Amino acid sequence: MADPRATEVLARVFGYESFRGDQQAIVDHIIAGGDALVLMPTGAGKSLCYQVPALVRRGTGVVISPLIALMQDQVDALTELGVRAAFLNSTQDWQDTREVERAFLAGELDLLYVAPERLLTERCLQLLSRGTIALFAIDEAHCVSQWGHDFRPEYLGLSMLHERWPEVPRIALTATATDVTRREIAERLALGQARHYVASFDRPNIRYHIVEKLDVRRQLLQLLRQEHAGDAGIVYCLSRNKVDETAEFLCAQGIAALPYHAGLGSAVRAQNQSRFLREDGLVMVATIAFGMGIDKPDVRFVAHIDLPKSIEGYYQETGRAGRDGLPATAWLAYGLQDVVQQRRMIDESNGDDAFRRRLGAQLDAMLGLCETVSCRRQRLLQYFGQSIAPCGNCDNCLQPPQSWDGTVAAQKMLSAIYRLWKERGQRYGAGHLIDILRGKQTPRVAENGHATLSVFGIGQDLSDQAWRSVLRQLLAQSLLMVDQEGYGTLALTDESRAVLKGERTLMLRREPDRASRGSTPRSKPLQPDLPVAAQAVFEALRAWRAGIARSHGKPAYVIFHDATLREIALALPDSLESLSHVNGVGVHKLESYGESILECIDALGMAT
Ligand code: ADP
Ligand code: ZN
Numbered sequence: 207m208a209d210p211r212a213t214e215v216l217a218r219v220f221g222y223e224s225f226r227g228d229q230q231a232i233v234d235h236i237i238a239g240g241d242a243l244v245l246m247p248t249g250a251g252k253s254l255c256y257q258v259p260a261l262v263r264r265g266t267g268v269v270i271s272p273l274i275a276l277m278q279d280q281v282d283a284l285t286e287l288g289v290r291a292a293f294l295n296s297t298q299d300w301q302d303t304r305e306v307e308r309a310f311l312a313g314e315l316d317l318l319y320v321a322p323e324r325l326l327t328e329r330c331l332q333l334l335s336r337g338t339i340a341l342f343a344i345d346e347a348h349c350v351s352q353w354g355h356d357f358r359p360e361y362l363g364l365s366m367l368h369e370r371w372p373e374v375p376r377i378a379l380t381a382t383a384t385d386v387t388r389r390e391i392a393e394r395l396a397l398g399q400a401r402h403y404v405a406s407f408d409r410p411n412i413r414y415h416i417v418e419k420l421d422v423r424r425q426l427l428q429l430l431r432q433e434h435a436g437d438a439g440i441v442y443c444l445s446r447n448k449v450d451e452t453a454e455f456l457c458a459q460g461i462a463a464l465p466y467h468a469g470l471g472s473a474v475r476a477q478n479q480s481r482f483l484r485e486d487g488l489v490m491v492a493t494i495a496f497g498m499g500i501d502k503p504d505v506r507f508v509a510h511i512d513l514p515k516s517i518e519g520y521y522q523e524t525g526r527a528g529r530d531g532l533p534a535t536a537w538l539a540y541g542l543q544d545v546v547q548q549r550r551m552i553d554e555s556n557g558d559d560a561f562r563r564r565l566g567a568q569l570d571a572m573l574g575l576c577e578t579v580s581c582r583r584q585r586l587l588q589y590f591g592q593s594i595a596p597c598g599n600c601d602n603c604l605q606p607p608q609s610w611d612g613t614v615a616a617q618k619m620l621s622a623i624y625r626l627w628k629e630r631g632q633r634y635g636a637g638h639l640i641d642i643l644r645g646k647q648t649p650r651v652a653e654n655g656h657a658t659l660s661v662f663g664i665g666q667d668l669s670d671q672a673w674r675s676v677l678r679q680l681l682a683q684s685l686l687m688v689d690q691e692g693y694g695t696l697a698l699t700d701e702s703r704a705v706l707k708g709e710r711t712l713m714l715r716r717e718p719d720r721a722s723r724g725s726t727p728r729s730k731p732l733q734p735d736l737p738v739a740a741q742a743v744f745e746a747l748r749a750w751r752a753g754i755a756r757s758h759g760k761p762a763y764v765i766f767h768d769a770t771l772r773e774i775a776l777a778l779p780d781s782l783e784s785l786s787h788v789n790g791v792g793v794h795k796l797e798s799y800g801e802s803i804l805e806c807i808d809a810l811g812m813a814t
Contacts, residue, residue, distance in 0.1 A: 221792035256343035265338030288794030419541030437506035573682035612714030
């Protein structure tokens with residue numbers, strides 16, 4: 207049964223007409239004092255699930271979040287909504303701390319953000335004991351998972367909340383979706399009684415593209431220039447070096463790009479992050495150190511120029527695109543070298559066999575996604591145990607690749623490797639093997655007398671690129687492995703035998719022509735275009751918003767989201783009353799900015 211107070215808060219404070227998905231059920235459950243474990247993809251609206259109950263229930267909602275760098279922005283966004291919010295973390299001086307503590311004790315705070323290490327100090331626990339707590343929200347709850355990519359040991363201490371405040375409802379939230387993570391969260395945070403809410407993890411507005419890596423800089427440039435000119439986005443790389451090089455390269459090409467990785471000083475990191483959030487249209491080139499909790503809604507693309515290690519990580523990273531629900535792109539370029547490199551990294555990693563097997567299985571799933579000929583999104587969601595129909599918004603749906611019978615090609619490749627090893631005791635990497643198959647008279651072939659091998663020149667029917675694709679897929683399917691000792695040399699696996707003996711047919715993916723051009727298919731424009739007149743209003747509103755944001759020193763989206771500005775541009779409200787009906791315009795923002803927006807529209811002379 208819907209709690210009318212929740213709907214009232216949603217409309218008055220946030221300016222939204224209705225709850226989405228499970229929000230209503232979650233909010234009602236928390237208001238009634240229950241615990242909840244919420245799994246929702248990025249952008250689905252997790253924050254409202256605790257913000258609304260915190261406003262309805264008596265006392266302060268305490269939000270535990272590892273994202274100290276973002277707390278200021280979160281509090282600013284709430285303040286813009288007229289919500290009384292504050293944070294406690296290590297960036298504050300004692301005076302600010304004292305003021306926040308006073309406000310909390312006086313019951314003047316609706317929401318209080320705290321870092322977990324801070325929360326667990328005796329001083330903080332004492333403070334909380336003396337005030338009234340509406341609820342505990344444990345954000346980024348997957349940080350409690352030791353196997354996950356964001357493990358924070360302090361999170362393990364949070365199980366004490368339940369012992370100390372058994373009557374206060376707790377809500378744990380995450381965008382990480384696997385069952386394992388979910389069980390770990392429930393167990394480690396003592397959420398045995400919690401009701402679980404698992405949303406669909408589909409993000410239909412994100413278009414997935416995975417392309418063969420050829421000349422990755424050129425391919426990236428093409429993506430940025432042709433499909434995302436002027437857009438904000440993130441480019442993920444595996445190494446710090448590559449981040450620096452790529453950011454420099456983009457800047458030299460006239461694209462405003464900033465680097466972000468753990469090797470940069472914390473001041474530089476903070477500054478680059480803050481610029482990315484505040485300025486329009488910047489490209490952040492980063493390692494995976496960048497991103498958790500980045501709630502910039504208008505990231506229009508996430509590009510990976512190296513293969514991610516797992517689908518889980520990949521889905522989190524790509525999920526940072528298009529939080530505002532408007533169209534966005536997730537683009538990944540991957541090639542043979544990525545497979546070789548990742549397999550080697552796993553072999554060389556510290557940790558026991560079980561650990562390595564786990565990494566290997568994660569990589570295999572990722573490679574399976576790259577090489578699939580069916581819908582990418584289906585494949586992704588399948589990984590999280592959810593099924594959907596083919597999406598119509600990924601490269602494979604938009605331009606289906608073909609599959610071909612690669613059994614004979616695979617046999618040629620495998621027997622070349624076998625012969626070299628058997629007859630000569632030699633192992634080689636991809637380049638030389640392909641030269642042998644294609645019968646190229648290179649110095650290396652001459653030097654080693656490889657032209658006399660029976661396999662020399664048996665693969666002239668396929669191009670270099672096609673052979674690389676075969677090799678990659680053999681590696682992806684563990685029909686070949688990268689030798690542990692050799693320098694990226696290739697060796698057969700137990701499974702190779704069945705293919706060699708002809709006991710197994712092998713269907714392979716054929717790269718569509720677009721791969722060689724590096725461009726991606728386009729069936730409809732990424733941004734549903736506004737009518738020309740509305741576009742002009744939208745631009746004017748954006749300029750107006752930029753001015754306000756600059757003068758307040760806040761990110762533009764804290765003032766209004768693009769989605770709200772677009773709606774205003776279409777509705778052309780001529781009164782505060784009609785403006786108040788636009789999604790995202792609550793009472794407080796209407797008071798702060800209503801007149802100014804109406805003037806802005808009026809100045810364009812277009813109001814009806
Ligand atoms: P998450 O934390 O799950 O990534 P957010 O809480 O940041 O997502 O919400 C994503 C976006 O969706 C925000 O812009 C938020 O204001 C908006 N949103 C959330 N719930 C609703 C709703 N019921 N109606 C309209 N917009 C919503
Ligand atoms: Zn699809």
